[in-house]
Amino acid sequence: MPENNECRRPIWMASGSETVQIIDQRKLPQQMRVSNLETVDDVIYAIVELMVRGAPLIGVTGAYGLYIAARNSKTDYPSDAYLTHEANRIKAARPTAINLEWAVDRTLDVVLSKQTAGERIESAKNMADLIGREEAENSRNIGLHGLALIKTISAEKGGGPVNILTHCNAGWLACIEHGTATAPIYAAHEHGIDLHVWVDETRPLNQGSRLTAWELGMKNVPHTVIADNTGGHLMQHQMVDMVIVGSDRSTLTGDVANKIGTYLKALAAHDNNVPFYVALPSSTFDRKIRDGVRDIPIELRDPDELRYIPGFEKTDENLLVPKHSPAANFAFDVTPARLVTGFITERGVCPAEESAIRRLLDEKS
Amino acid sequence: MPENNECRRPIWMASGSETVQIIDQRKLPQQMRVSNLETVDDVIYAIVELMVRGAPLIGVTGAYGLYIAARNSKTDYPSDAYLTHEANRIKAARPTAINLEWAVDRTLDVVLSKQTAGERIESAKNMADLIGREEAENSRNIGLHGLALIKTISAEKGGGPVNILTHCNAGWLACIEHGTATAPIYAAHEHGIDLHVWVDETRPLNQGSRLTAWELGMKNVPHTVIADNTGGHLMQHQMVDMVIVGSDRSTLTGDVANKIGTYLKALAAHDNNVPFYVALPSSTFDRKIRDGVRDIPIELRDPDELRYIPGFEKTDENLLVPKHSPAANFAFDVTPARLVTGFITERGVCPAEESAIRRLLDEKS
Numbered sequence: 230m231p232e233n234n235e236c237r238r239p240i241w242m243a244s245g246s247e248t249v250q251i252i253d254q255r256k257l258p259q260q261m262r263v264s265n266l267e268t269v270d271d272v273i274y275a276i277v278e279l280m281v282r283g284a285p286l287i288g289v290t291g292a293y294g295l296y297i298a299a300r301n302s303k304t305d306y307p308s309d310a311y312l313t314h315e316a317n318r319i320k321a322a323r324p325t326a327i328n329l330e331w332a333v334d335r336t337l338d339v340v341l342s343k344q345t346a347g348e349r350i351e352s353a354k355n356m357a358d359l360i361g362r363e364e365a366e367n368s369r370n371i372g373l374h375g376l377a378l379i380k381t382i383s384a385e386k387g388g389g390p391v392n393i394l395t396h397c398n399a400g401w402l403a404c405i406e407h408g409t410a411t412a413p414i415y416a417a418h419e420h421g422i423d424l425h426v427w428v429d430e431t432r433p434l435n436q437g438s439r440l441t442a443w444e445l446g447m448k449n450v451p452h453t454v455i456a457d458n459t460g461g462h463l464m465q466h467q468m469v470d471m472v473i474v475g476s477d478r479s480t481l482t483g484d485v486a487n488k489i490g491t492y493l494k495a496l497a498a499h500d501n502n503v504p505f506y507v508a509l510p511s512s513t514f515d516r517k518i519r520d521g522v523r524d525i526p527i528e529l530r531d532p533d534e535l536r537y538i539p540g541f542e543k544t545d546e547n548l549l550v551p552k553h554s555p556a557a558n559f560a561f562d563v564t565p566a567r568l569v570t571g572f573i574t575e576r577g578v579c580p581a582e583e584s585a586i587r588r589l590l591d592e593k594s
Numbered sequence: 595m596p597e598n599n600e601c602r603r604p605i606w607m608a609s610g611s612e613t614v615q616i617i618d619q620r621k622l623p624q625q626m627r628v629s630n631l632e633t634v635d636d637v638i639y640a641i642v643e644l645m646v647r648g649a650p651l652i653g654v655t656g657a658y659g660l661y662i663a664a665r666n667s668k669t670d671y672p673s674d675a676y677l678t679h680e681a682n683r684i685k686a687a688r689p690t691a692i693n694l695e696w697a698v699d700r701t702l703d704v705v706l707s708k709q710t711a712g713e714r715i716e717s718a719k720n721m722a723d724l725i726g727r728e729e730a731e732n733s734r735n736i737g738l739h740g741l742a743l744i745k746t747i748s749a750e751k752g753g754g755p756v757n758i759l760t761h762c763n764a765g766w767l768a769c770i771e772h773g774t775a776t777a778p779i780y781a782a783h784e785h786g787i788d789l790h791v792w793v794d795e796t797r798p799l800n801q802g803s804r805l806t807a808w809e810l811g812m813k814n815v816p817h818t819v820i821a822d823n824t825g826g827h828l829m830q831h832q833m834v835d836m837v838i839v840g841s842d843r844s845t846l847t848g849d850v851a852n853k854i855g856t857y858l859k860a861l862a863a864h865d866n867n868v869p870f871y872v873a874l875p876s877s878t879f880d881r882k883i884r885d886g887v888r889d890i891p892i893e894l895r896d897p898d899e900l901r902y903i904p905g906f907e908k909t910d911e912n913l914l915v916p917k918h919s920p921a922a923n924f925a926f927d928v929t930p931a932r933l934v935t936g937f938i939t940e941r942g943v944c945p946a947e948e949s950a951i952r953r954l955l956d957e958k959s
Contacts, residue, residue, distance in 0.1 A: 258916045428919075430900070432797060432821040435914060442919040454921040456797040456900055457822050458855025462927035465857070465887055490823025492830070496861040522830055535795070535821055538903055539914075549800060549904075551623045554793075554807040556819040562827035 239286055239402050240293065240361070247300070249293045253280045254402055256540065258443035266290075269298045269315050276322040276329070279434065283403020284477045284513050285364045288328030292336040292357035294319045299340060299350045306346045312337060324526040325486055325561045326477035327515045332360050361405050367510035367575035368407035375413020375473065375508060375573045376420065382470050382504075383422050390451075391417070392470045394427040394460050397488035398440035399475025399508065409475040409508040411444065413573065418450045426452040427463060431488060433535040433558060457490050461497035472498050473573070476509040481590075483566025483581030484521025489559050495568035507564075507581075508573040511590055521563045532556035604651055604767050605658065605726070612665070614658045618645045619767060621905065623808035631655075634663050634680050641687040641694070644799065648768020649842045649878050650729040653693030657701040657722035659684045664705060664715045671711045677702060689891040690851055690926045691842035692880045697725050726770050732875035732940035733772035740778020740838065740873060740938045741785060747835050747869075748787050755816075756782070757835045759792040759825050762853035763805035764840025764873065774840040774873040776809065778938065783815045791817040792828060796853060798900040798923060822855050826862035837863050838938070841874040846955075848931025848946030849886025854924050860933035872929075872946075873938040876955055886928045897921035 249266040272294035298315035399410035431437035445452040498505035541547040569581035579585040614631040637659035663680035764775035796802035810817040863870040906912040934946035944950040
């Protein structure tokens with residue numbers, strides 16, 4: 230962990246060494262545990278087991294994974310075949326977030342263009358560092374663009390508290406700094422805007438109640454944890470002014486894959502005229518898929534994540550369901566573009582319409 | 595518990611005595627514990643603390659509460675003022691389910707018409723017994739009417755499994771026998787119809803994963819527990835053929851109060867053309883309220899039900915949220931009539947339209 234013991238990032242290079250370190254997010258908020266990533270298997274394990282999670286973060290972790298692969302090559306020279314094989318293993322760790330594939334491929338492209346072992350290792354590290362810096366900067370800009378939206382709502386309410394609902398954790402723990410969905414919240418809080426966040430618990434792994442509530446508490450942002458079932462009721466009773474969520478993959482047509490349950494909140498927001506925003510960096514857009522509901526792969530995780538108390542041993546006493554009852558654990562769902570008010574990206578805000586999204590993204594290139 | 599040790603009802607009179615006994619549902623499925631209700635305070639505690647829950651059951655429990663009040667009168671004669679006072683205390687135990695008020699008032703009306711202490715006690719007991727028998731018979735008929743709907747879907751699917759999603763527990767544990775939402779499921783299962791139930795976990799108190807899954811497992815009904823976040827995704831992918839839920843209070847205009855999160859499932863069902871049925875006895879209709887979203891009182895329960903692992907001690911180790919993060923625990927929400935395909939009552943099935951509901955209910959009187 231950084232020397233002042235104040236963690237600001239979920240992944241970093243250990244000071245004075247070549248070791249990649251992460252916060253093991255599985256035990257938060259009870260325990261702050263740091264882990265070293267020494268091998269590609271460590272990287273894959275960390276991603277699969279959710280020691281690191283969140284689309285931008287697993288992208289950056291995957292890029293560092295390729296650096297670790299290059300460094301750990303058993304031959305003097307990390308060959309194209311070896312690096313490509315390791316890249317494919319890393320990319321297969323989780324299927325839904327596009328950032329993993331995007332960051333690993335981007336790193337691999339650069340690495341394969343280099344000729345010497347030293348250049349390959351160094352370019353991988355440099356690219357992982359760069360992607361991390363870019364995502365931090367993206368989040369900062371997402372915060373500034375989202376801040377303008379919150380300011381407008383605050384003004385409309387005469388300065389009264391802006392109630393923002395969020396689902397899962399799209400905070401700095403999921404990104405590098407600031408977060409995606411939380412970036413506008415942090416920016417508004419720093420600007421002295423009166424706000425309050427409804428934090429969806431986010432079953433089965435409680436990323437909202439464990440991680441988002443912890444992040445917000447650390448920064449003294451007023452918040453209240455609610456069961457995932459609650460958002461509709463709150464919106465019916467004018468207790469939510471806007472929804473901001475992150476995304477693991479979005480299409481250029483505006484469909485949004487995000488943590489399971491996001492779609493239900495989008496339906497409720499639509500039914501109650503509550504603006505529903507998705508905050509994401511450009512790296513989360515998938516340019517190949519057009520129909521998100523049909524074609525974005527949805528990860529089906531171990532049912533025991535739902536059957537046992539999160540973070541507890543798998544004993545009969547810690548079962549949340551009858552011993553012989555099966556469970557199904559779909560990790561994501563897809564919200565159709567028609568339910569999305571707009572995207573908040575590092576380039577600005579745009580509606581969930583293909584022409585607007587393309588215009589925003591292509592201005593960048 | 596009944597002598598054969600096979601529980602079929604959640605409340606009963608102990609054999610050969612005048613003691614009202616209940617299953618303490620808080621520890622299910624791990625422990626089957628029976629409690630005696632000896633005083634009105636016992637009755638109120640059992641209702642408030644969810645030892646008994648479910649609209650029909652708390653109605654019957656409330657009626658027995660008035661019997662206990664009459665029997666326990668400190669004066670020779672249980673006066674009108676005393677009984678009315680005790681009735682009001684019982685009715686105030688929980689605000690949302692109309693059945694509690696309905697059953698207590700119905701019992702009180704009869705009791706106050708009697709002149710002697712013995713008649714008052716006996717008439718209260720008889721009325722509580724009668725309401726229990728009526729609710730069991732209502733549930734049986736709800737099952738038969740709902741069976742016809744499931745049969746139709748089964749035929750449309752060529753006999754393939756009918757996938758039914760339910761929220762919370764509206765099973766025999768919530769009623770007296772058969773359940774409301776589960777009654778059609780049990781009837782269809784007994785008729786050999788191939789079906790499978792998606793059981794919403796139902797945070798924060800897990801009535802789905804603890805109670806509904808247990809009930810279904812006891813009767814060998816195929817089922818799978820899911821996080822409350824999951825139903826929308828399943829419906830988008832044609833994995834749900836119908837939704838059946840219970841209700842704690844419904845208006846004659848067709849608005850439905852039920853466990854928090856029901857509204858979100860109704861939105862998803864509507865968005866995906868999945869039929870959304872509400873199974874309830876006539877006693878759950880409130881004839882006084884017209885706008886359910888505006889006027890049905892929604893119980894706000896102890897936030898610690900959400901902050902700690904259900905059924906575990908309130909220690910820091912058992913916190914599900916950061917220690918200083920507040921939580922809000924709304925127990926119910928209201929689904930507007932426009933999202934409800936139909937009501938399944940003991941009188942038959944009708945659409946969620948005032949004229950149809952009135953016709954169905956008034957045929958009864």
